[in-house]
Every structure is written in C-alpha cells, then in structure tokens.
Amino acid sequence: MAHRKRVAEPDRTEKTCASCGRRIEWRAAWASHWDDVRYCSDACRARRVSSTDRELEKTILRLLGERAATSTICPSDAARAIGGEEWRDLMEPARRAARRLVASGDVRITQKGALVDPSTAKGPIRIGRARPNEEQ
Structure with a gap:
C-alpha cells in the first residue's frame, strides 16, 4: 500500500x-x-487605489464626523463633495471607498436600516460610523 x-x-x-x-x-x-x-x-x-479614492475615504469620514453619531450618509454625498457637477462619475469609486472603510473597521454599510454585507450589497446603501462590538 x-x-x-x-x-x-x-x-x-x-x-x-x-x-x-x-x-x-x-x-x-x-x-x-x-x-x-x-x-x-x-x-x-x-485600477489600484488612486489619490481620488483616498480623498473619497477622507471625505466619507469627515462627513460622518460632522453629523450625529447615529447619522448616515449616502455615497453620493462624498461624490458630490469632491466631484461637483461631475459627481456621478464618482459614485462607484465612493462605494468602493466605503467598502474599504468597512474592511478597516471605520464604517458600516446598511440598507433600509439593516447591516448588509458590503461585498454583495446591491442598490442604494447608507454609510454610518462603525459601532463598537458590531460585525459587518
């Protein structure tokens, strides 16, 4: 054998x-x-991660920091803050930035108030601050 x-x-x-x-x-x-x-x-x-991608991450964190701890933002808020009139082209990069921030533990992604898996979420999402002891 x-x-x-x-x-x-x-x-x-x-x-x-x-x-x-x-x-x-x-x-x-x-x-x-x-x-x-x-x-x-x-x-x-x-594609890698560009300076615009890093700027979107910083903008998401800044916008969340300016709001109440339980408030959320839409990826379009960050895209509009950076892109001005051309913000629509930044929507997918803003969603990617949000997913990277989820991976680093800085934010959470929800749909209709419920946590969702950022890898599989389709449709409108909201970005909020990560909450202690909460898994995304």
Missing part, C-alpha cells in the same frame, strides 16, 4: 481586495502565494 504525503492545508484567512473592498474568494491557483494576494481581479490590480 502506497503512502501519500500529506499536504498542509493552506491558510484561508479572509481577505478584502485593496481596490474594491470586496471579499476575496480563495482559489486553489493562489494556494502557493495566498499571503501575497491583494486584489480580487486583474481589473482591480490595474
């Missing part, structure tokens, strides 16, 4: 894409370099 060499189970620590903020799904092809994976796709790797 042949003995098979036991292969160590890869570490499948949950990761978040550095660009879009969505959860990265583990793939067998990444098993040998899972620790180095930062992006969920080639598109996110090419």
Whole structure:
C-alpha cells in the first residue's frame, strides 16, 4: 500500500481586495502565494487605489464626523463633495471607498436600516460610523 504525503492545508484567512473592498474568494491557483494576494481581479490590480479614492475615504469620514453619531450618509454625498457637477462619475469609486472603510473597521454599510454585507450589497446603501462590538 502506497503512502501519500500529506499536504498542509493552506491558510484561508479572509481577505478584502485593496481596490474594491470586496471579499476575496480563495482559489486553489493562489494556494502557493495566498499571503501575497491583494486584489480580487486583474481589473482591480490595474485600477489600484488612486489619490481620488483616498480623498473619497477622507471625505466619507469627515462627513460622518460632522453629523450625529447615529447619522448616515449616502455615497453620493462624498461624490458630490469632491466631484461637483461631475459627481456621478464618482459614485462607484465612493462605494468602493466605503467598502474599504468597512474592511478597516471605520464604517458600516446598511440598507433600509439593516447591516448588509458590503461585498454583495446591491442598490442604494447608507454609510454610518462603525459601532463598537458590531460585525459587518
């Protein structure tokens, strides 16, 4: 009877894409370099995080800081604050910024007042301050 060499189970620590903020799904092809994976796709790797993306993150945090602790904002509030008349082009980058802030534990994303998974949320979302002891 042949003995098979036991292969160590890869570490499948949950990761978040550095660009879009969505959860990265583990793939067998990444098993040998899972620790180095930062992006969920080639598109996110090419897009990376720009200075506008960082500005959107700061704007989201600033807008939340100017409101009551339980208040929320729409991603369009941050897009309008930065983009002026061209704010619509910043809507998806604002949503990505919000997802990255969820991953860092700074904010929470809700729909109709209920927490949602930022990786799968579709439609209108609200961004609020993270609450202690609350998992997104």
